[in-house]
Amino acid sequence: xxxxxxxxxxxxxxxxxxxxxxxxxxxxxxxxxxxxxxxxxxxxxxxxxxxxxxxxxxxxxxxxxxxxxxxxxxxxxxxxxxxxxxxxxxxxxxxxxxxxxxxxxxxxxxxxxxxxxxxxxxxxxxxxxxxxxxxxxxxxxxxxxxxxxxxxxxxxxxxxxxxxxxxxxxxxxxxxxxxxxxxxxxxxxxxxxxxxxxxxxxxxxxxxxxxxxxxxxxxxxxxxxxxxxxxxxxxxxxxxxxxxxxxxxxxxxxxxxxxxxxxxxxxxxxxxxxxxxxxxxxxxxxxxxxxxxxxxxxxxxxxxxxxxxxxxxxxxxxxxxxxxxxxxxxxxxxxxxxxxxxxxxxxxxxxxxxxxxxxxxxxxxxxxx
Amino acid sequence: xxxxxxxxxxxxxxxxxxxxxxxxxxxxxxxxxxxxxxxxxxxxxxxxxxxxxxxxxxxxxxxxxxxxxxxxxxxxxxxxxxxxxxxxxxxxxxxxxxxxxxxxxxxxxxxxxxxxxxxxxxxxxxxxxxxxxxxxxxxxxxxxxxxxxxxxxxxxxxxxxxxxxxxxxxxxxxxxxxxxxxxxxxxxxxxxxxxxxxxxxxxxxxxxxxxxxxxxxxxxxxxxxxxxxxxxxxxxxxxxxxxxxxxxxxxxxxxxxxxxxxxxxxxxxxxxxxxxxxxxxxxxxxxxxxxxxxxxxxxxxxxxxxxxxxxxxxxxxxxxxxxxxxxxxxxxxxxxxxxxxxxxxxxxxxxxxxxxxxxxxxxxxxxxxxxxxxxxxxxxxxxxxxxxxxxxxxxxxxxxxxxxxxxxxxxxxxx
Numbered sequence: 001x002x003x004x005x006x007x008x009x010x011x012x013x014x015x016x017x018x019x020x021x022x023x024x025x026x027x028x029x030x031x032x033x034x035x036x037x038x039x040x041x042x043x044x045x046x047x048x049x050x051x052x053x054x055x056x057x058x059x060x061x062x063x064x065x066x067x068x069x070x071x072x073x074x075x076x077x078x079x080x081x082x083x084x085x086x087x088x089x090x091x092x093x094x095x096x097x098x099x100x101x102x103x104x105x106x107x108x109x110x111x112x113x114x115x116x117x118x119x120x121x122x123x124x125x126x127x128x129x130x131x132x133x134x135x136x137x138x139x140x141x142x143x144x145x146x147x148x149x150x151x152x153x154x155x156x157x158x159x160x161x162x163x164x165x166x167x168x169x170x171x172x173x174x175x176x177x178x179x180x181x182x183x184x185x186x187x188x189x190x191x192x193x194x195x196x197x198x199x200x201x202x203x204x205x206x207x208x209x210x211x212x213x214x215x216x217x218x219x220x221x222x223x224x225x226x227x228x229x230x231x232x233x234x235x236x237x238x239x240x241x242x243x244x245x246x247x248x249x250x251x252x253x254x255x256x257x258x259x260x261x262x263x264x265x266x267x268x269x270x271x272x273x274x275x276x277x278x279x280x281x282x283x284x285x286x287x288x289x290x291x292x293x294x295x296x297x298x299x300x301x302x303x304x305x306x307x308x309x310x311x312x313x314x315x316x317x318x319x320x321x322x323x324x325x326x327x328x329x330x331x332x333x334x335x336x337x338x339x340x341x342x343x344x345x346x347x348x349x350x351x352x353x354x355x356x357x358x359x360x361x362x363x364x365x366x367x368x369x
Numbered sequence: 370x371x372x373x374x375x376x377x378x379x380x381x382x383x384x385x386x387x388x389x390x391x392x393x394x395x396x397x398x399x400x401x402x403x404x405x406x407x408x409x410x411x412x413x414x415x416x417x418x419x420x421x422x423x424x425x426x427x428x429x430x431x432x433x434x435x436x437x438x439x440x441x442x443x444x445x446x447x448x449x450x451x452x453x454x455x456x457x458x459x460x461x462x463x464x465x466x467x468x469x470x471x472x473x474x475x476x477x478x479x480x481x482x483x484x485x486x487x488x489x490x491x492x493x494x495x496x497x498x499x500x501x502x503x504x505x506x507x508x509x510x511x512x513x514x515x516x517x518x519x520x521x522x523x524x525x526x527x528x529x530x531x532x533x534x535x536x537x538x539x540x541x542x543x544x545x546x547x548x549x550x551x552x553x554x555x556x557x558x559x560x561x562x563x564x565x566x567x568x569x570x571x572x573x574x575x576x577x578x579x580x581x582x583x584x585x586x587x588x589x590x591x592x593x594x595x596x597x598x599x600x601x602x603x604x605x606x607x608x609x610x611x612x613x614x615x616x617x618x619x620x621x622x623x624x625x626x627x628x629x630x631x632x633x634x635x636x637x638x639x640x641x642x643x644x645x646x647x648x649x650x651x652x653x654x655x656x657x658x659x660x661x662x663x664x665x666x667x668x669x670x671x672x673x674x675x676x677x678x679x680x681x682x683x684x685x686x687x688x689x690x691x692x693x694x695x696x697x698x699x700x701x702x703x704x705x706x707x708x709x710x711x712x713x714x715x716x717x718x719x720x721x722x723x724x725x726x727x728x729x730x731x732x733x734x735x736x737x738x739x740x741x742x743x744x745x746x747x748x749x750x751x752x753x754x755x756x757x758x759x760x761x762x763x764x765x766x767x768x769x770x771x772x773x774x775x776x777x778x779x780x781x782x783x784x
Contacts, residue, residue: 150686152686153686173734175687175733175734175735176731176732176733176734178734244734244735244738246734248738249734249737249738279726279729279731281729320729322731346732348734348737362734364731364732364733364734364736364737365732366729366730366731366732367729367730367731367732368729
């Protein structure tokens, strides 16, 4: 193999692939990145940990085609530290030694056998969801934080992407809060697709979409999903299992409803939470015209703050929430005002968007006695 | 340590604590052997002695002994049920006294604490022995209780010093006297060296703390790892001088809930062990719910025939006070040990829940799906609170209490 390419575009393509590669696998080959140069084509770069796989492309002048696998972290570091400009990559076919050269510097590193590298998975496009990139980004942003990190309940370690009549939903829960973001779809589907996408893939898709616009396709079969931009293709395994039937959890009616300026409430919760040193627990109550927040840590002190709100319904006594969970929910609202609803101290609280009615965040309280 | 920077640590240990509190509150018990027991009823023979007054000690009664044994040795003793709320309240008062001497107080247990009086000593140019004497007098005057005090350059030495003159003594060990005082003592006296460690040390011919100080550090490290390094330091009288002080009274908080059951000569039947474990979990979770605690770490304790015991633990993803969560974890831990149990039947089984959170539980959406267990447990707890613990029980536990409530009843009547 003998190729020449640009440092900047090589680095960004490498980084995309390296994020998919594994740092702590028992299979050493998974820590590697495969680069493959075909005659008259772009350089293809692959990374995988067997859960997600990324293929990125980078324009290159291929003089001699070939392929090799290089230690991922090291390769990224080398390319990152090279000066902008042309980089030449050359392999000595026999010993699998790779030489990476810029104008002044030269690195020789040992490669791994490209035959050992897992093949890039093939997704049969049995189902296809087409969605606006901006809408998809909103969905990911609104739900990503609610995804569970606890491996004991695997179905909660991903977000559910579901078509439903004329809308597309993304739902995630870590069992303490549940976030649902809905976007309208133009066409009514006959078959409703439902995918459970792992947290890592959600994170990668977010990064993938940063500079994208327009429409994007998500294709899937029983086990895998794929999403593709001009230069990067990401394939992820789907999580097996049944996502909790969350709809029955959302209370149809609540007794107290508070319309509040989102940013004011977030700022107040952040301030008061400084005094919630154990467990991040803050107590919320309402009177006729405001939401009151209190936090106390025994032996340290307490804080309280009133936030003006339009209250309808009954007066809410005291309900305790995890301050961070509350902030996460409020931050996902894109409008200026939010609706904060409760029923009782052990019933879930709800945070909703008012105008678009496209976001719902259900927050389980902390039981205090 | 920089010169002039030596720390002065006081170790305060209450003499026959629970028994002394009872003697103070019931003057009629004074001068008589008092045994505070950890049991359901003092008329029975179940349970263990939690504290024995100094009058009871000549009979050979020690804390940790079963009530059955104690009654054989000291039949005329006054056997009382422990009133732990009273002792805890008393300890809180004790902590307050200590905190009037220094803000650096580490509460080690209900009747032992360390005080870092370095500042007190330097500021007021007061001799450490005098501070100790003032502390002891203050405790006697305010609480009417006797205590033993050790003073040393670190926690370790202070604690060991306290052991020299009991009850009611004060022992000051100055850094310069350390080698002469420590070296002749048997290693067992070294705080932190238990029965097992003593066995290991016996094997390598180490009998006294002086011997231990002579063993090359590399050897100890190779043999005992980090503990080895600690041993070497400890034998030279070098210890950690930093107190886990924080708020004195908050460190008095409950750290774990545990129940255990002795199994006589040994039990290998896994089904029976699971049944006993279920009963123990029931007791533990009920006490947790009553105290409004939730726990995260479940620990299974097993002692196998020939006295070899160990623990196995598991940490849950969330906190719980429900037997439906705690028992399956404890059971899974037990089942993993099944191969060992075949060869070495269990002579003791216990379960404890630690990593506690008080009075606050983050509810989960799964509580909304099915709260039948919670409602059932609350109902059963209410029945038990009103009519007593034995009125309602799990079917799986029907023959459990008869079998294993301390010692098998059949053995009790024919000692």
